[in-house]
Every structure is written in structure tokens, then in C-alpha cells.
Amino acid sequence: MGxxxxxxxxxxxxxxxxxxxxxxxxxxxxxAGAPTPTAVERAVHGGRNSPVVVGVDQAFDGDDAVSAAVxxxxxxxxxxxxxxxxxxxxxxxGLLSFREGPAVEAAIEALTxxxxxLLIDGSGRIHYRQAGLATxxxxxxxxxxxxxxxxxxxxxxxxxxxxRRPAGVQIPIEADDEVTAPExxxxxHAVQTRQFDSPRAINPVFVSPGHRVGHRRAARxxxxxxxxxxxxxxxxxxxHAAGRATx
DNA sequence: GCGACAG
DNA sequence: ATCTTGTCGC
Numbered sequence: 001m002g003x004x005x006x007x008x009x010x011x012x013x014x015x016x017x018x019x020x021x022x023x024x025x026x027x028x029x030x031x032a033g034a035p036t037p038t039a040v041e042r043a044v045h046g047g048r049n050s051p052v053v054v055g056v057d058q059a060f061d062g063d064d065a066v067s068a069a070v071x072x073x074x075x076x077x078x079x080x081x082x083x084x085x086x087x088x089x090x091x092x093x094g095l096l097s098f099r100e101g102p103a104v105e106a107a108i109e110a111l112t113x114x115x116x117x118l119l120i121d122g123s124g125r126i127h128y129r130q131a132g133l134a135t136x137x138x139x140x141x142x143x144x145x146x147x148x149x150x151x152x153x154x155x156x157x158x159x160x161x162x163x164r165r166p167a168g169v170q171i172p173i174e175a176d177d178e179v180t181a182p183e184x185x186x187x188x189h190a191v192q193t194r195q196f197d198s199p200r201a202i203n204p205v206f207v208s209p210g211h212r213v214g215h216r217r218a219a220r221x222x223x224x225x226x227x228x229x230x231x232x233x234x235x236x237x238x239x240h241a242a243g244r245a246t247x
Numbered sequence: 248g249c250g251a252c253a254g
Numbered sequence: 255a256t257c258t259t260g261t262c263g264c
Binding site for chain 2 (some may be wrong): 057058060065091094097098100121122123126127132133134143147149150151152153154178180197206
């Protein structure tokens with residue numbers, strides 16, 4: 001078992017923080033088992049003997065969290081699975097994993113295929129205690145994971161994010177005094193996965209290591225997994241699947 | 248007290 | 255995350 005079981009609804013706030021510190025201790029923020037960006041490119045765009053890349057996203061159905069996991073390999077969707085769990089803890093920035101984690105883990109375990117990489121919507125190392133949803137899940141299921149968030153939770157961009165950047169640009173996100181990592185540690189990147197020529201600029205996504213991957217490879221994986229849209233294809237498909245499971 | 252704040 | 259139609263543009 002890579003991480004503690006999910007806490008009860010009546011767990012103390014301090015217990016939750018303690019769990020996250022443990023998750024961060026067990027997390028590996030360096031390349032150790034995660035597929036290369038090239039391999040991920042084959043899984044999403046096509047190729048032989050690619051790894052199994054699974055995208056995960058959530059939707060809500062009343063008080064329940066609905067999670068969808070979409071597995072891709074050799075350029076095709078090979079399996080989809082969903083799981084629904086009652087939410088007990090409310091949404092609190094920094095404690096998201098305790099609200100959505102149970103459903104996410106259940107959806108991943110409902111797959112019959114074994115994931116080589118998890119692409120999870122939400123932060124990984126870009127988190128106050130370096131234990132965002134992607135890190136918590138990666139450690140819990142002992143699988144390489146990358147976090148892809150649509151907004152920045154914490155940390156300091158090395159450069160201003162104002163204005164427009166062309167697709168492919170990666171701006172380091174450094175730890176500040178709110179993050180439990182030495183000041184200046186690169187905990188992730190703002191990745192411009194998509195950009196238009198139109199007057200309306202597209203925002204970047206925030207990619208960070210979840211487990212068994214370094215920040216550099218995580219960012220390149222984020223770009224390699226995109227297919228014409230702002231979000232990595234497996235996550236985009238999981239988004240649709242989760243929404244459909246709600247209807 | 249003020250501002251920040253994944254989904 | 256979610257409540258929600260049309261509309262501007264490639």
C-alpha cells in the first residue's frame with residue numbers, strides 16, 4: 001500500500017495535513033518509471049507497443065463525486081471506467097484530494113488494464129505540502145502520475161503569465177514561502193499547450209509531477225499528450241465521460 | 248484585517 | 255465543480 005486509507009469524514013484538520021506530509025514523503029519527484037514524452041506521444045497519437053496512458057477527470061452529481069478514467073494506447077481509447085462516491089468533506093483549497101480522491105481511486109481500479117501513467121486533472125507537486133490530488137493518487141496506487149491543473153493553486157511563476165505566449169512555451173513555477181520545499185525549487189510549469197492567432201489568448205495549464213516523474217519530463221508529457229486542444233487528450237475524454245455519467 | 252484559493 | 259444561449263471567429 002502506498003498511502004494511508006482515505007480518512008473518515010470526522011477526521012481532524014491536523015490529521016489531514018499529517019496524511020499529506022506522509023504522501024509527500026513517499027512521493028518521488030524525479031523520473032523513475034514514468035513513460036518518456038515520446039512514448040506518451042505514441043499512446044495518444046498512434047504507434048506500436050505504446051504505454052497505457054490513463055486520463056482522469058471528475059464531475060458532480062448532487063453530493064456524489066463521479067470520476068471517469070479513460071485509457072489510451074497505440075493512439076486509441078482501449079477502455080473507460082467510472083466510479084461514484086459520496087463526498088463527505090467540502091471543497092477546501094489544498095484538501096481537494098480528500099473530497100475527490102476516493103472516487104478517483106475507485107475509477108482507476110475499476111479498469112482492467114494496468115496504467116503505465118496517470119494524467120490527472122488537478123495539481124501534483126504544485127501544492128502547499130507538495131501533495132496535490134495527482135501526487136496523492138499516484139502514491140496511493142503506486143503508479144507514475146502527472147497533474148494538469150487549469151489554474152495555479154500556489155507557487156510563483158518565474159516570469160509573468162500576463163500576455164500571450166506561443167504553443168510549446170514552458171514557464172517554471174517555483175516554490176515560495178507557502179510551499180514545503182526550499183525557496184526556488186521548481187515544482188511545476190505553466191505550459192502553453194495551445195494558442196490561437198485570434199485576439200483572444202488561451203491560458204496555459206499548470207503541469208506538475210504527481211509521482212515517479214520529474215518536473216521537466218512532466219511538462220513535456222503534458223505537451224505530448226495534447227491533440228489540438230488545451231487539455232491533454234486522455235483528460236479531455238475523461239472530462240466528457242464524467243459529464244456523460246452524470247446525465 | 249486583506250488577499251489568495253486545484254475542483 | 256456547477257448554474258447556462260447565443261454568438262463571434264477560424
